[in-house]
Amino acid sequence: MRSSTSPLRRALPFAAFAISAVLGLSACSGGDAAVPDSDNDTSASSSLSEVYKNAVVAEAADILPDSTMAKIKERGKLIVAEALDAPLLSQQDPSNPDNVEGFDADLAKLLAIYILGEPNVEIIPPASETREALLQNGTVDVVFNTYTITEERAEQVSFAGPYLESGLAVAVKSDNKDINGIEDLEGKTVIVGANTPAVTAVPEEQPTATIVSFATDPQAMQALKQGRGDAYVQDFTLLASNAASDSAIKVVGQPFTTEAYGIGLKHDDADFKNFINTWLTKIQEDGTWAKVWDATLGAAVESDTPVAPEIGSVPGS
Numbered sequence: 001m002r003s004s005t006s007p008l009r010r011a012l013p014f015a016a017f018a019i020s021a022v023l024g025l026s027a028c029s030g031g032d033a034a035v036p037d038s039d040n041d042t043s044a045s046s047s048l049s050e051v052y053k054n055a056v057v058a059e060a061a062d063i064l065p066d067s068t069m070a071k072i073k074e075r076g077k078l079i080v081a082e083a084l085d086a087p088l089l090s091q092q093d094p095s096n097p098d099n100v101e102g103f104d105a106d107l108a109k110l111l112a113i114y115i116l117g118e119p120n121v122e123i124i125p126p127a128s129e130t131r132e133a134l135l136q137n138g139t140v141d142v143v144f145n146t147y148t149i150t151e152e153r154a155e156q157v158s159f160a161g162p163y164l165e166s167g168l169a170v171a172v173k174s175d176n177k178d179i180n181g182i183e184d185l186e187g188k189t190v191i192v193g194a195n196t197p198a199v200t201a202v203p204e205e206q207p208t209a210t211i212v213s214f215a216t217d218p219q220a221m222q223a224l225k226q227g228r229g230d231a232y233v234q235d236f237t238l239l240a241s242n243a244a245s246d247s248a249i250k251v252v253g254q255p256f257t258t259e260a261y262g263i264g265l266k267h268d269d270a271d272f273k274n275f276i277n278t279w280l281t282k283i284q285e286d287g288t289w290a291k292v293w294d295a296t297l298g299a300a301v302e303s304d305t306p307v308a309p310e311i312g313s314v315p316g317s
Contacts (some may be wrong), residue, residue: 047295048106055113056282057268058275062282068272069115072141078112081126081134081143081264085218088241088296089146102241103296104144110288111142111263114279127215128195130281132156135266142276143264146238148197154316158269159262160276162309162317163289167255168201169236173224174250179231181253191220191229198233201257217242224249235259237297244299260314279310284308 072078084092093099097288100123109119111114124140131147134140135157145165146166146291157293172179179185185206192198194213202209214220219240224232225248232239236255243251265281283289290305298305311317 001123027073058274077120079140080108081140087245106292108144148259149262151316161262162260164261165309166237168257169255171232171239184255188230191232
């Protein structure tokens with residue numbers, strides 16, 4: 001399995017991977033944005049075009065009557081909470097706003113294909129603290145948003161997966177020579193994302209650190225670059241994607257926790273959870289998962305393709 005200590009491949013800048021999917025985008029407040037006809041999309045990436053062409057589609061018998069997947073199929077689109085500003089994970093193409101690409105974004109579109117036969121996705125960008133509410137009130141069907149599985153969260157929402165493993169790491173400004181990891185944050189001002197594991201993990205490691213929280217990753221990144229904190233503690237995978245596209249920061253030291261990401265679902269929807277876990281198993285076994293990782297996160301970190309985590313392997317999943 002990929003070690004989350006892998007250094008960034010600095011010579012490789014973030015490269016956009018255009019993919020054969022069309023997205024209806026909406027603001028965080030929701031709304032019924034139109035989804036363009038996928039037949040009109042011409043931006044298929046050579047790295048993933050075959051993946052989309054050969055993507056697995058659920059059998060009709062798997063779409064249970066009156067189930068969440070049946071409602072999605074009738075609606076004709078999958079509504080997903082995911083970022084628009086996370087390079088390598090879920091990044092909107094500025095030259096083509098209908099195109100969002102990255103590990104989370106690609107998996108969401110492959111899930112849409114599994115249900116609908118087409119990559120029809122509507123995106124609602126969440127903040128860290130709004131993900132549970134978006135699921136509970138039915139605004140979104142699923143959350144693909146570097147969503148760490150915890151037992152506390154599992155009391156409010158359900159998780160399929162895990163589908164990726166990572167861990168908390170430390171980022172600093174590129175000219176910082178004094179901080180080389182979590183061990184150097186004693187007495188420092190540390191930026192964290194609201195409602196993320198870093199809120200509790202940093203004080204456990206460094207009780208004298210002063211914690212400053214921000215609602216979104218872009219806000220936290222801006223605060224770090226403006227010097228409003230000495231370091232930013234966030235998931236390694238997200239920090240790696242940030243550093244790959246922004247030379248103003250660097251990731252230092254090794255991850256000091258292990259975290260498993262899950263696909264967020266409405267609580268106690270066992271049929272939908274089993275349906276998605278079956279899909280995850282299929283894309284792991286047929287090599288799709290590995291190909292998506294190689295074309296997205298694998299472009300920015302030095303490592304072999306990791307083994308996908310075992311489904312149901314962590315408490316809360």
